[in-house]
Every structure is written in C-alpha cells, then in structure tokens.
Amino acid sequence: MKKTTKNIFLGIDILLFIFVLGNDSHAAKTSHAKTAPGKAAVKVTEIKHVSNPNYTRVIIYLSGQTAFTHRLLKEDPKIQKPRRLYVDIKNASISSSLKQPIPINDGLLKMARAGQYNKGTVRVVLDIESIENYKIFYFDEPFRIIVDVIGKKQAGKLPPTEPAKAAPPEPARPSLAQQLGLKIKRIVVDAGHGGKDSGAVGKAGLKEKDVVLRIAKGLKETLAKETGAEIVMTRDDDTFIPLEERTAIANTKEADIFISVHANASFNRKAGGVETYFLNLTNDAVAIRLAARENAVSSKKMSDLQYILNDLIKTSKTNESSRLAAVVQESLVSNLRAKYSDVKGNGVKGAPFYVLVGTHMPSILVEVSFISNPKEEARLADSAYIKEIVAGITNGVNRYVKEMEVAVE
Numbered sequence: 001m002k003k004t005t006k007n008i009f010l011g012i013d014i015l016l017f018i019f020v021l022g023n024d025s026h027a028a029k030t031s032h033a034k035t036a037p038g039k040a041a042v043k044v045t046e047i048k049h050v051s052n053p054n055y056t057r058v059i060i061y062l063s064g065q066t067a068f069t070h071r072l073l074k075e076d077p078k079i080q081k082p083r084r085l086y087v088d089i090k091n092a093s094i095s096s097s098l099k100q101p102i103p104i105n106d107g108l109l110k111m112a113r114a115g116q117y118n119k120g121t122v123r124v125v126l127d128i129e130s131i132e133n134y135k136i137f138y139f140d141e142p143f144r145i146i147v148d149v150i151g152k153k154q155a156g157k158l159p160p161t162e163p164a165k166a167a168p169p170e171p172a173r174p175s176l177a178q179q180l181g182l183k184i185k186r187i188v189v190d191a192g193h194g195g196k197d198s199g200a201v202g203k204a205g206l207k208e209k210d211v212v213l214r215i216a217k218g219l220k221e222t223l224a225k226e227t228g229a230e231i232v233m234t235r236d237d238d239t240f241i242p243l244e245e246r247t248a249i250a251n252t253k254e255a256d257i258f259i260s261v262h263a264n265a266s267f268n269r270k271a272g273g274v275e276t277y278f279l280n281l282t283n284d285a286v287a288i289r290l291a292a293r294e295n296a297v298s299s300k301k302m303s304d305l306q307y308i309l310n311d312l313i314k315t316s317k318t319n320e321s322s323r324l325a326a327v328v329q330e331s332l333v334s335n336l337r338a339k340y341s342d343v344k345g346n347g348v349k350g351a352p353f354y355v356l357v358g359t360h361m362p363s364i365l366v367e368v369s370f371i372s373n374p375k376e377e378a379r380l381a382d383s384a385y386i387k388e389i390v391a392g393i394t395n396g397v398n399r400y401v402k403e404m405e406v407a408v409e
C-alpha cells in the first residue's frame with residue numbers, strides 16, 4: 001500500500017516535470033516537424049475535441065506537415081483574458097471551411113479558437129478554465145497536432161455509469177483493492193480499422209477490420225462475464241474512427257484497461273503466429289514496419305514518431321502495460337495451442353503504435369494471427385478459432401486483474 005502511494009506520487013512528479021519542460025524554454029522541442037523550404041502554406045482544416053471533466057483531447061488537423069510552437073499564458077485580468085494555452089502554427093493559413101470558435105466548456109477548457117496571428121502564422125488559442133497538466137505532440141498522414149489536457153481528479157462529480165448487465169454479484173466483503181478503488185471497473189476494447197480502412201486483407205479476401213470486430217464483440221461478452229467490468233467498444237460496427245479518437249475514448253471513459261485488437265500481415269506468406277505489443281521505442285525493423293502499417297504512415301515517418309514518443313513514454317504506464325501484454329500473450333498462445341498445436345508464440349514486444357500514445361491506463365495491442373498467412377487466414381475465418389482467441393485474451397485479462405487485486409491485499 002505504502003509502495004503504491006509512493007509510486008502514485010512519483011508519477012505525479014514526473015508529470016509535473018514534463019509539464020514544466022513542455023512550457024516555455026523547451027517549446028521548440030515539440031515543434032521539430034520539418035517544413036520543406038518554399039513549400040506552399042498549409043491550411044488549418046478542422047479542430048475537434050473529445051472530453052470529460054478530467055481530460056480533454058483537442059485535435060488540430062492540417063493539410064500538411066509544418067512546424068509549431070506552444071506557450072502557456074497566465075491569466076491577464078487587465079485585459080480580461082483567462083489563462084490560455086496557444087499553439088503557433090508556422091507557414092499556415094486558416095481554411096475557409098474551418099468551423100470556429102469551438103465551445104468546449106467541460107470544466108477544463110472554455111473554448112478553442114484560431115486566428116491568423118501574422119502573415120505566416122496561425123495561432124490556435126485554448127481558453128483555460130482549470131487545468132493541471134498538458135502535453136502537445138503530433139501525428140502524421142494526415143498531419144495533426146494533438147493537445148492532451150488533464151485536470152484535477154474530480155472523482156464523484158462524474159456521472160455514474162451503468163454496471164455491465166452480465167456482471168456477477170459483488171462479494172459480500174469488498175477486497176482491499178475494491179476499497180481502495182483499484183478494481184477494474186471499465187475495459188475499452190478497440191477493434192482495429194473499420195469503414196474505409198480495411199486493414200490487412202488476406203489472399204482469400206478476408207479483411208482484418210471484419211475479423212477484429214468479431215473478436216471484439218466476443219470480448220465484450222466474455223470480459224464482462226469474467227471480470228465484472230463494464231466493456232466499452234470504440235466501434236461495434238463497420239465505422240472508420242481515427243486512431244487518436246480511439247485513445248481519447250479510453251481516456252474520457254476513464255478505462256482501467258485498453259485492448260486494441262489487430263491481425264498481422266507480412267510480405268512473407270509463411271510468417272505466422274501471435275504477438276502482443278505495448279507502447280515503447282524499438283530498433284526492431286519488423287516491429288517498426290508493422291507499427292507504420294497500423295499507424296497508416298510511411299516507414300520513414302517512424303523515426304520522427306520515435307523522437308516525439310521519447311517524452312510521452314516517460315508518462316505512460318509502460319510497466320503495467322508490459323505485464324498485461326505478457327499475461328495476455330501467454331494465455332492466448334497456450335489457449336490456442338490446446339486445440340491448434342502448431343500456433344507460434346512470437347512473444348511480447350514494444351513498438352510505437354499511435355493508438356497507444358497518450359493512454360492513461362495499461363494498454364496493449366494484440367496481433368491475434370497473420371491474415372497474410374493462408375493457413376491462419378482460413379483459421380481466422382472460422383468461428384471456432386475466433387472463439388479460442390476470445391477465450392485466450394479473456395483469461396489473460398482476468399488473470400491480470402486477479403493478480404493486481406492480490407498484489408494490493
């Protein structure tokens with residue numbers, strides 16, 4: 001218990017440290033995106049936000065890559081200006097289609113607005129109500145600047161969520177973990193791809209987006225039954241959802257675990273097996289290629305991503321995520337092998353996946369098998385195999401939950 005408390009405080013210290021770094025003197029650090037000389041100005045096309053009273057993600061979409069800086073300004077009562085955070089986007093202009101100002105009013109931010117600050121610079125201003133911490137980074141293809149804002153924990157003020165219907169009755173005497181509020185209450189299951197994004201497609205035509213949705217739907221049922229947690233899906237039909245919005249769903253729902261489900265692909269049709277990832281930097285060329293494909297970016301953009309991730313990984317739950325990845329991987333492989341003895345376990349790896357960047361909870365991405373391998377594609381099309389994948393992941397998550405509860409008792 002003492003150790004847990006210490007770790008929590010250590011975590012806050014690190015967050016505050018990053019916050020200070022992110023403020024002024026190191027502003028240029030997050031704005032290293034290169035601009036080709038003489039390139040036409042990019043347009044700010046859209047500003048979106050996803051929020052709850054503890055967390056807001058603002059996404060600024062641009063028509064191309066460019067440099068940016070940011071700064072936090074103190075409240076200025078003389079000119080009746082609140083505390084605000086601005087992002088200066090170089091070599092940019094505002095698209096006529098940009099709808100703004102954008103009212104947010106979630107307790108953290110009041111609104112977002114964009115203006116042509118000078119000939120070459122667009123300034124996006126976030127008017128602050130009350131924030132504790134923020135992070136700014138960017139993703140590519142399309143280029144978008146992401147601002148994650150975190151508030152003071154407003155526990156109790158959040159609207160109550162309905163418990164999962166299939167949840168077993170609570171034990172008569174709550175465990176210490178439950179008393180401490182450490183019980184896993186909510187799990188977000190993310191079926192990769194969807195809509196216009198098919199993901200990988202097998203030789204026989206099986207689409208990754210369809211397979212992973214089937215698995216996610218299975219997980220929704222079994223995870224609710226086994227863990228008693230509420231299961232939230234980022235999509236439950238054939239819809240396209242940008243990667244950064246999936247992460248934002250997990251954060252705004254205040255999920256305790258985030259699982260992104262994918263099927264692997266390789267030019268080598270013989271490549272096969274199961275692997276589970278957590279967010280980390282890597283030198284492994286195969287893992288980088290896979291992350292590039294799942295991020296829908298070219299491999300050459302991945303070195304930029306590894307650079308921006310350096311700071312973000314320090315504040316991510318790397319240890320818990322790698323432990324969750326290990327139990328899920330072990331459980332998934334052993335469960336599949338009981339019926340399909342030749343299934344290969346390729347282990348747990350770290351790689352920079354967009355969908356895992358900025359999550360507040362232990363988060364993993366499972367590559368359940370290779371859709372590019374004809375034998376595995378045929379299995380992925382078979383509901384018996386899907387059922388074993390679902391059972392394997394569920395057992396792993398359940399074991400992780402139980403171990404975590406024992407650890408604090």
Ligand SMILES: [Zn+2]
Pocket residue numbers: 192193199200208261262263294
């Ligand atoms: Zn995928």
